[in-house]
Amino acid sequence: MKPTLETLIQETLQKEKRNLFSFLTGAGISSESGLPTYRGSDGIWIKGTKYHKPEEFGTFKYFSQNQEEVWQYNLFWKKLIEEAKPNQGHFTLSEIENLLSEKFQLITQNVDGLHQKAGSKNVFEIHGNKQTVRCASECSGVMLIPSELKSKDLSEDLSEKDIELLHCQNCEDWLRPNTLWFDESYNEKLYFLNSTLKAAKNTGVLFVIGTSGATTLPQMIAETVLQYGGFLVEINTEEDSYFFERFSRTKKYILIKEKASDALIKIKEMIEKYK
Structure with missing residues (x-):
């Protein structure tokens, strides 16, 4: 028989080992902030870009041949992220972190930085962050996107100044978004594998x-939690995920x-009750 959520929270708080409360978030939590999801009915990867399938466009191979086009798209995303504000879900997770302290871990697939804007500190960004860049030749580490680089509308071309700012100061190769693409693999250095x-x-x-x-990686995380005796609680208004x-x-x-x-x-509230 499955325990109730309240019982599960109470028992986990009382455990001496394997007592971490981990939260794995995806684009759905940021949809309440006005950001599009990826695989929802109106998601970016469902609709695709104007001319390409996501699995073609969202690759390092495509970027290496079409840097300006990929950066047009990412500077449009920069605009969306700058305009977005954390929602109640982001803020509540930050409050839960404050309650649980070292028993809390946030793992996010999101690249928007909204968890940090809401005050979350212990965050593994397993798909990177669109507010950071790195050299396409990997000659240097991760850095913030140049502050002089302005966000753009989707149809707006890059200026000569934009192109200059989007080149590495060390080797003069292009800078790339610090995000995981379809033809790349998870690793510890960049994506906390x-x-x-x-x-x-x-x-x-x-x-x-x-x-x-x-x-x-999200699949591996869930499998590992269950393999080591933990529980999986999915918050989803539909029954349509891999986890379900x-x-x-x-x-x-x-x-x-529920939302x-x-x-x-x-x-x-349950954590506050039994903590």
């Missing part, structure tokens, strides 16, 4: 919020069919 799996081994309950689970398909028949999976912001407030 080992750190997230280590956290998964110590997790008592993994909350999955706003992600379809279509990429490999893969784990819903197991005793260690709970589905909460993320509403569900997180209830989770926070």
Whole structure:
């Protein structure tokens, strides 16, 4: 018999080992801030770009041949991110972190930085961050996107100054967005591969919020949590994710069919009750 969510939270708080509360978030949590999702009905990867399928456009191979076009798209995203504000879900997660301290871990697929804007500190960004860049030749580390570089409308061309700013000062190759593309692999240095799996081994309950689970590391995180005795709690108004398909028949999976912001407030209240 599956435990109730309240019982699960109470028991995890009382455990001496594998008592981490981990939260895995995807684009769904930022949709309430006005940012588009990726694989929802109106998602970017469902609709695609104007001329290309996402699996073609969102690759290092495509970037290496079409740098200006890819940067036009990313500077449009820069505009969306600059205009977006954290929503209640982001703020509640920050409050939960303050309650749990070292028993809290946030793992996000999002590249918008809204968790940090809301005050979250212990964050693994497993797909990178669109507010940072690095040299396409990897001659230097991750850096903030040049402050002089302005966001653009989707149809707006790059200026000569933009192109100058988007070249590495060390080797003069193009700078690239510091995000994970379809033809690239997870690693520890940029995407916290080992750190997230280590956290998964110590997790008592993994909350999955706003992600379809279509990429490999989120799947590995969930598998690892369950393998080491933890529980999976998915917050999703639909029954359409990898996690539901893969784990819903197991005793260690709970589905909460509510908006993320509403569900997180209830989770926070339960933690406050038993902490």
